[in-house]
Amino acid sequence: MKACIVFAQEGKDSFCHVILSRVTQSLEKEQITYELRDLYQMNFQPVFTAEDMQRVEQGTSSDDIQSEQTIITDADLLVMIYPVWWWSAPAILKGYIDRVFTNGFAFRYGSDGPVGQLTNKQAIVFTTTRESAERMAATGLDSVIKKQIVDGTLQFMGFDVTYQNFAAVPYVDDAARRNMLSQVETIIAGIRQPIGV
Numbered sequence: 001m002k003a004c005i006v007f008a009q010e011g012k013d014s015f016c017h018v019i020l021s022r023v024t025q026s027l028e029k030e031q032i033t034y035e036l037r038d039l040y041q042m043n044f045q046p047v048f049t050a051e052d053m054q055r056v057e058q059g060t061s062s063d064d065i066q067s068e069q070t071i072i073t074d075a076d077l078l079v080m081i082y083p084v085w086w087w088s089a090p091a092i093l094k095g096y097i098d099r100v101f102t103n104g105f106a107f108r109y110g111s112d113g114p115v116g117q118l119t120n121k122q123a124i125v126f127t128t129t130r131e132s133a134e135r136m137a138a139t140g141l142d143s144v145i146k147k148q149i150v151d152g153t154l155q156f157m158g159f160d161v162t163y164q165n166f167a168a169v170p171y172v173d174d175a176a177r178r179n180m181l182s183q184v185e186t187i188i189a190g191i192r193q194p195i196g197v
């Protein structure tokens, strides 16, 4: 089984970095190999350009996008890790989704509407928020984050998705952080291994 981790947080000292480290340790424990796509470290160019649109219309892609699509195609599991910014993903990740998961690669439109092309794959999304779980539930913003990345993006493409947000991360104590990291490990340990792998 192979995984692709798409990581979108700047710097190196965030809680997302701690989550990343627990994800890689857990994958190694499960003997799952992985490719790490650290978008800030890669200096990924996130702007979907007119040239990108022309290529999509012609059924081709630029070399940087082709190599990302090959990694996604080869992976059985996609793990996304990012902080919630304005109830969505950081721009660098939004741009990765725009440019890599193109019409023709990630989905197609058939006579009955859109059809996801990335089936038989699992995805796990870990996000962090400053806002507390209680306040997000009260405002409904928790479902905004989830609906956008789970229903509107990864399920649309065909992935079987597990989603976990860790709330109020700048404010919680060490015991709560340890509990969050054990949840990360439990989620990774619970993924379905394809038969024969």
Ligand SMILES: Cc1cc2nc3c(=O)[nH]c(=O)nc-3n(C[C@H](O)[C@H](O)[C@H](O)COP(=O)(O)O)c2cc1C
Residues within 6 Å of the ligand: 009, 013, 014, 015, 016, 017, 083, 084, 085, 086, 087, 088, 128, 129, 130, 131, 169, 170
């Ligand atoms: C540009 C920007 C936008 C943000 N928007 C939100 C938001 O919409 N909701 C929220 O709860 N926190 C928001 N935050 C706070 C981050 O989510 C928070 O700092 C992060 O989850 C902490 O995790 P980390 O230690 O991995 O950075 C925002 C932070 C930045 C820099």
